[in-house]
Amino acid sequence: MGDSLLYFIEVTIGGLLAGVMYSLVALGFVLIFKASGIFNFAQGVMALFAALTLVGLMEKLGVPAWVAIVMTIGVMILLAWLIERLVLQHLVNQDPIILFMATIGLAYVLEGVGDLMWGSDVKALNVGLPDGAVDWMFDLGIYVTKLELVAAATAAALVAVLAVFFQRTRIGRALRAVADDHQAALSVGISLRTIWVIVWSVSGIVALVAGIMWGSSSGVQFSLSLIALKALPVLILGGFTSIPGAIIGGLIIGVGEKWAEIYLGDYIGHAIENWFAYVLALAFLLIRPQGLFGEKIIERV
Amino acid sequence: MSDAAQASGETVADTADALLSVNNIEVIYDHVILVLKGVSLEVPAGGIVALLGANGAGKTTTLKAISNLLHAERGEVTKGAILFEGEAVQALTPNDLVKRGVIQVMEGRHCFEHLTVDENLLTGAYTRSDGRAGIQRDLEMVYDYFPRLQQRRTSLAGYTSGGEQQMTAIGRALMARPKMILLDEPSMGLAPQLVETIFDTVKRLNEQEGVTFLLAEQNTNVALKYATYGYILENGRVVLDGDASALRENEDVKEFYLGLSSSGRKSYRDVKHYKRRKRWLA
Ligand SMILES: Nc1ncnc2c1ncn2[C@@H]1O[C@H](COP(=O)(O)OP(=O)(O)O)[C@@H](O)[C@H]1O
Numbered sequence: 001m002g003d004s005l006l007y008f009i010e011v012t013i014g015g016l017l018a019g020v021m022y023s024l025v026a027l028g029f030v031l032i033f034k035a036s037g038i039f040n041f042a043q044g045v046m047a048l049f050a051a052l053t054l055v056g057l058m059e060k061l062g063v064p065a066w067v068a069i070v071m072t073i074g075v076m077i078l079l080a081w082l083i084e085r086l087v088l089q090h091l092v093n094q095d096p097i098i099l100f101m102a103t104i105g106l107a108y109v110l111e112g113v114g115d116l117m118w119g120s121d122v123k124a125l126n127v128g129l130p131d132g133a134v135d136w137m138f139d140l141g142i143y144v145t146k147l148e149l150v151a152a153a154t155a156a157a158l159v160a161v162l163a164v165f166f167q168r169t170r171i172g173r174a175l176r177a178v179a180d181d182h183q184a185a186l187s188v189g190i191s192l193r194t195i196w197v198i199v200w201s202v203s204g205i206v207a208l209v210a211g212i213m214w215g216s217s218s219g220v221q222f223s224l225s226l227i228a229l230k231a232l233p234v235l236i237l238g239g240f241t242s243i244p245g246a247i248i249g250g251l252i253i254g255v256g257e258k259w260a261e262i263y264l265g266d267y268i269g270h271a272i273e274n275w276f277a278y279v280l281a282l283a284f285l286l287i288r289p290q291g292l293f294g295e296k297i298i299e300r301v
Numbered sequence: 302m303s304d305a306a307q308a309s310g311e312t313v314a315d316t317a318d319a320l321l322s323v324n325n326i327e328v329i330y331d332h333v334i335l336v337l338k339g340v341s342l343e344v345p346a347g348g349i350v351a352l353l354g355a356n357g358a359g360k361t362t363t364l365k366a367i368s369n370l371l372h373a374e375r376g377e378v379t380k381g382a383i384l385f386e387g388e389a390v391q392a393l394t395p396n397d398l399v400k401r402g403v404i405q406v407m408e409g410r411h412c413f414e415h416l417t418v419d420e421n422l423l424t425g426a427y428t429r430s431d432g433r434a435g436i437q438r439d440l441e442m443v444y445d446y447f448p449r450l451q452q453r454r455t456s457l458a459g460y461t462s463g464g465e466q467q468m469t470a471i472g473r474a475l476m477a478r479p480k481m482i483l484l485d486e487p488s489m490g491l492a493p494q495l496v497e498t499i500f501d502t503v504k505r506l507n508e509q510e511g512v513t514f515l516l517a518e519q520n521t522n523v524a525l526k527y528a529t530y531g532y533i534l535e536n537g538r539v540v541l542d543g544d545a546s547a548l549r550e551n552e553d554v555k556e557f558y559l560g561l562s563s564s565g566r567k568s569y570r571d572v573k574h575y576k577r578r579k580r581w582l583a
């Protein structure tokens with residue numbers, strides 16, 4: 001195999017794995033947006049908050065990683081409950097923009113609370129995930145870390161579990177019903193408040209998974225919340241209400257920005273990675289505003 | 302309930318007999334728009350009661366006031382009382398109400414478009430806790446009442462016809478095992494033959510399953526054919542009520558709602574609205 005082909009494969013795999021992170025964050029967005037029509041600005045900060053909580057619990061309590069993870073899941077569910085209680089419940093029926101502003105507030109609150117409780121220094125996160133290069137691939141001349149593969153496998157497993165949850169369970173069906181038609185869901189006795197707590201919890205758990213993966217490779221620090229900014233172009237690409245869209249959109253952006261960096265960088269300047277996603281999203285907005293998987297929005301009268 | 306009984310004023314016994322009684326309610330939207338200006342009505346257990354009136358009269362608002370779906374539209378009951386089985390139910394959530402046995406089928410069906418017909422029906426059983434077997438049995442019962450749905454079980458509801466969606470919406474409500482269904486404009490947009498089929502089924506559900514119906518309709522003709530009692534709403538007030546047979550013979554109803562006038566059609570506006578009946582608290 002030629003070197004350039006190997007390099008291409010390595011870059012592509014690297015891009016796909018980076019894309020998995022974007023997908024996870026976008027997935028959290030989509031879940032909340034589908035169920036409540038809220039654009040959750042705080043999704044990225046939730047990943048940071050979850051990772052901070054996890055690191056904090058491991059450090060301060062000295063408990064094993066898996067105990068800390070279970071406790072953090074508990075914290076994320078509690079957080080979802082509090083958000084419903086203190087924020088959403090009081091803002092039902094308000095304009096989407098007001099709810100959006102509320103999530104901006106929420107982002108700052110979470111950031112502040114995370115800082116206050118666990119400090120703002122960069123923390124290493126080690127939950128015992130394997131590290132180092134994957135040997136047989138390394139022998140072939142492709143450098144991929146085990147952590148990256150674990151991250152991808154975990155994300156895939158998470159998506160599979162969510163798919164089963166949505167398709168096969170009573171609560172999952174109720175979630176899809178709410179996403180389809182709030183009024184009708186209310187009319188058959190589905191409690192929107194319960195559903196909101198559930199989706200925010202699920203989103204919180206997805207954020208935790210993203211936080212663990214990102215934190216394990218780059219440390220837990222504020223920049224974690226910035227991957228949320230990459231989630232926006234992913235959403236534009238995949239459509240705001242499509243779960244497969246979030247996943248595929250994330251992968252496309254992840255791979256696309258790596259390719260652009262490597263193959264276009266020499267011609268139009270480097271650091272393309274920083275803006276490529278936004279340009280791609282802009283192009284998409286012009287060509288296919290509903291996203292890859294989103295439905296055409298038809299106003300019915 | 303005969304007209305004579307009405308005229309003698311409601312007694313406590315009357316109210317206790319009714320499965321549902323709505324007493325002089327006022328509804329305001331957005332804190333300022335007064336839509337219902339004192340509506341009272343009663344639905345006896347086992348009855349089919351029709352709520353009639355032109356577009357905008359306040360039928361949907363009345364049904365939503367009962368099912369407590371008004372909050373979601375920034376509407377509020379500001380006066381009066383709503384009693385189901387003798388108990389005030391205004392403070393209950395729609396979830397509690399469905400558990401108690403009152404469920405609404407909304408105007409325009411509102412099926413879950415991305416769920417299959419089967420899944421739509423199952424969402425109706427969301428509040429039940431009596432186990433899979435009972436739910437499965439009722440699912441088959443719904444398909445017995447609506448054989449047309451049987452072939453569409455796995456189709457997404459969004460891709461079924463208007464009639465099938467109406468059947469799905471009614472079937473979904475049945476899955477909650479309700480005592481009472483509030484049915485809003487079931488005939489809307491359906492071919493006359495389908496309308497008859499739907500109303501036939503309503504009648505059979507009423508007789509065989511003991512479900513009580515309060516149905517809102519603009520199609521006065523069909524509604525009065527199947528209902529036992531009717532109320533006519535105009536501008537947020539009940540202007541006339543009586544047994545369905547009496548309403549069918551009423552000259553004004555014939556003229557304005559059934560289009561059967563012998564003396565040439567008059568304009569709606571030329572005629573004084575009915576004086577509101579002196580009823581509750583009067
Ligand atoms: N959400 C709402 N906000 C403000 N006004 C409303 C709302 N819903 C209905 N209305 C008004 O209330 C009146 C009665 O409406 P509705 O109950 O839907 O009548 P009907 O079902 O008999 O056609 C209408 O004038 C309508 O414009």
Ligand SMILES: [Mg+2]
Pocket residue numbers: 357360361362408485486
């Ligand atoms: Mg209506």
